[in-house]
Structures are given as structure tokens and as C-alpha cells.
Amino acid sequence: MNKIFIIEDDVRIREELSTFLNRYGYESLFSINFENIIEEALKEKPSIILLDINLPYFDGYYICREIRKHSDVPIIVVTSRDSDMDELMSINLGADDFITKPYNTQILLARISSILKRVYGVSRGEILEYRGIIYNMAMSEVTFNNNSLELTKNESRILNILINNNGKIVSRDEIMKTLWQEAEFVDDNTLTVNVNRLRRKLEDLGAINYIQTKRGQGYILI
Structure with missing residues (x-):
């Protein structure tokens, strides 16, 4: 400790x-x-x-x-x-x-x-910060402008991969494999639903247009 x-x-x-x-x-x-x-x-x-x-x-x-x-x-x-x-x-x-x-x-x-x-070389609690967004992996919580919301397990994993690849397009397949391992057995619409829920939570906190969809490519955190 x-x-x-x-x-x-x-x-x-x-x-x-x-x-x-x-x-x-x-x-x-x-x-x-x-x-x-x-x-x-x-x-x-x-x-x-x-x-x-x-x-x-x-x-x-x-x-x-x-x-x-x-x-x-x-x-x-x-x-x-x-x-x-x-x-x-x-x-x-x-x-x-x-x-x-x-x-x-x-x-x-x-x-x-x-x-x-x-x-x-260690990071206690895995706290990530990007353009005012504070993401606490251990607590599965996102904070922006001093307001916080809890994330579901999938929302948390999506935000984690997007922050760690900020400014880069992350393919839908890559995110799906991170969430469900065997992506071919998952309905593609399930990812869309989870990303949209995460986007709405960020917008509720005031982080508008942080997650953008790149049609036919994936998602990017800008």
C-alpha cells in the first residue's frame, strides 16, 4: 500500500x-x-x-x-x-x-x-484524466466539473479504452473484443447502445461532443 x-x-x-x-x-x-x-x-x-x-x-x-x-x-x-x-x-x-x-x-x-x-511504475486506483474528465476505474466513476456519475461495467471499459487511445479512432471490433472477448457472438447493436449511454452520461455532466462516431471505422475521444 x-x-x-x-x-x-x-x-x-x-x-x-x-x-x-x-x-x-x-x-x-x-x-x-x-x-x-x-x-x-x-x-x-x-x-x-x-x-x-x-x-x-x-x-x-x-x-x-x-x-x-x-x-x-x-x-x-x-x-x-x-x-x-x-x-x-x-x-x-x-x-x-x-x-x-x-x-x-x-x-x-x-x-x-x-x-x-x-x-x-505503479498506479493506485487507476485514475485517468483527459480534458477535464476524471475517470476512476476502481470506483467505476466519471467526474467532470466537480459532478460525478457511476458507470456500468461496460461503460467503464469503453471509457477506459477510449481515454487510453484518445485522439485515435478505436474500431468497433477492438472495443467489442475488450468487452466481450468473443465479439462474433455479440449483437453489434449492443455496443452502439452502450456507447450511446456513456455519451449521454458525459453530456449530462457537461462534457459535450467528447465521443464522436466515425462511420464505418469506430469511435474517437477528442
Whole structure:
């Protein structure tokens, strides 16, 4: 299980974030010993650190710089300070990403998953993001503009293959084989029904014209 160490002094935000991450299969850790927070974080050997900037004793910039002297652990700065200078300073001091509060929790999950995959070659929960669409494979859920809908198993598989091939036409045969293995035994109209249902759900969330039909070829996510 991937461990995420949260450096955040706001109790409500810290507890909500911890509960949220635990729900999605991470082990969340934190300490309120901010005077020794660098040692506390490194001692736990986390997979990722979520770091606020405005903190007691030391600000996030100092903490980020000191952690980088001892460890290459990925750091995501999560803060209400949203100026370009804050982001530039964070990245220059060694942070891997920068997210401003209030943040979309699904986007935060996607960023965490992306960093885990890049750094460790793993992706917890299979969170995919494409042009504002957040797809959570583990939860079979799609989010857009902070609104979410559950997907059926087939809708989930269709969205997965389209996101992983975004900008490319995916043939109907390829999708059918992914869904039903032996595509020759499946009524061709069944795929059309499932794609149309997925398209309507995306449109209900506000993601209009994302899935396009290429007659005689298949479907494309643009």
C-alpha cells in the first residue's frame, strides 16, 4: 500500500484529506509536531508528501528544500497561495507538482496516481484524466466539473479504452473484443447502445461532443 504523508496544519482539511485518501486505498499519515516535521515525514518513508506552504515554525518552501537534501520522495504542494511565483518557487525547490485550494479531489487523485506511475511504475486506483474528465476505474466513476456519475461495467471499459487511445479512432471490433472477448457472438447493436449511454452520461455532466462516431471505422475521444 502506498503511503502518503500529509503536512497540513488545518485540522479539518487534514482529517478530510486523510479520510478521502484512505477511502481510495492509500495509507495516509501525518504529524502535528511541526517543529520537527521534516524528521517526522522522512521517518515514515512515504511514497508521496502532500505539503502546505503556510505552516507553523517553518514554511513549506523551507521544508521542501530541506527534504530534498535527504530524499527524492515526490512532493505535491497543496496550498491556497495561487500566484505564479508560489508555483515557480515550489517547482524550483524540488516539488513535483503544485495544486491550489480549493481543489477538485478527483484531480488530486489523478495527480497522485500519475506521479506514482511515473516514479514507481505503479498506479493506485487507476485514475485517468483527459480534458477535464476524471475517470476512476476502481470506483467505476466519471467526474467532470466537480459532478460525478457511476458507470456500468461496460461503460467503464469503453471509457477506459477510449481515454487510453484518445485522439485515435478505436474500431468497433477492438472495443467489442475488450468487452466481450468473443465479439462474433455479440449483437453489434449492443455496443452502439452502450456507447450511446456513456455519451449521454458525459453530456449530462457537461462534457459535450467528447465521443464522436466515425462511420464505418469506430469511435474517437477528442
